[in-house]
Amino acid sequence: MKTLMFTIAxxxxxxxVLAQDTLTTASPKPTRPLRYANTFTLASKLVQPIVFGGxxxxxxxxxxxxxxxxxxxxxxxxxxxxxxxxxxxAQKTNIKIPWTTGFGVGYRLTPTLDARMEFKAHxxxxxxxxxxxxxxxxxxxxxxxxxxxxxxxxxxxxxxELSTRYWYDVASSLxxxxxxxxxxxxxxxxxxxxxxxxxxxxxVGYTFGRNRAR
Numbered sequence: 001m002k003t004l005m006f007t008i009a010x011x012x013x014x015x016x017v018l019a020q021d022t023l024t025t026a027s028p029k030p031t032r033p034l035r036y037a038n039t040f041t042l043a044s045k046l047v048q049p050i051v052f053g054g055x056x057x058x059x060x061x062x063x064x065x066x067x068x069x070x071x072x073x074x075x076x077x078x079x080x081x082x083x084x085x086x087x088x089x090a091q092k093t094n095i096k097i098p099w100t101t102g103f104g105v106g107y108r109l110t111p112t113l114d115a116r117m118e119f120k121a122h123x124x125x126x127x128x129x130x131x132x133x134x135x136x137x138x139x140x141x142x143x144x145x146x147x148x149x150x151x152x153x154x155x156x157x158x159x160x161e162l163s164t165r166y167w168y169d170v171a172s173s174l175x176x177x178x179x180x181x182x183x184x185x186x187x188x189x190x191x192x193x194x195x196x197x198x199x200x201x202x203x204v205g206y207t208f209g210r211n212r213a214r
Contacts, residue, residue, distance in 0.1 A: 043205025068106035130184030
């Protein structure tokens with residue numbers, strides 16, 4: 001009788017341990033957070049000052065594990081001749097952007113690579129050499145971007161960022177996205193709202209709290 005009771009007790013104990021092990025195994029493992037979660041990076045793009053003679057400053061927050069939040073602002077940009085379309089060159093346009101601003105929301109694919117959808121507004125001041133014609137208008141763009149960040153050492157927050165973006169022009173403050181004027185030759189000409197399209201950029205920045213996120 002004692003042997004039977006002992007055997008039953010052993011079986012019940014073993015069953016209880018097995019059940020606990022099964023529940024532990026079945027429980028999902030906690031997701032390991034990506035590095036640099038909940039850090040803020042302040043940066044500046046280099047194409048704007050080097051090519052267009054203006055400036056850009058942007059802030060990026062890695063919110064939690066995957067979410068990316070970004071705000072960017074730039075201005076005092078002037079289009080050099082080699083960046084203009086053939087039509088813009090033929091019309092002898094002077095194109096300036098006093099400001100460009102907007103935000104982006106993205107998803108981190110790796111600790112230093114994220115894809116974003118960006119929503120921007122761009123202000124243009126355009127005049128035409130040899131005429132009294134000029135126009136000011138705002139365009140609005142939406143498009144995806146891909147951003148990769150490389151830190152300049154294991155402990156420093158300084159980094160270099162490579163990016164590529166395609167901004168679709170979705171609207172402008174111009175009627176039918178165009179402006180008609182009389183050219184220097186006396187003929188009617190039409191200026192189409194400047195399109196943004198595909199772009200590449202390099203930026204430098206600093207991530208605050210990067211050491212704590214290792």
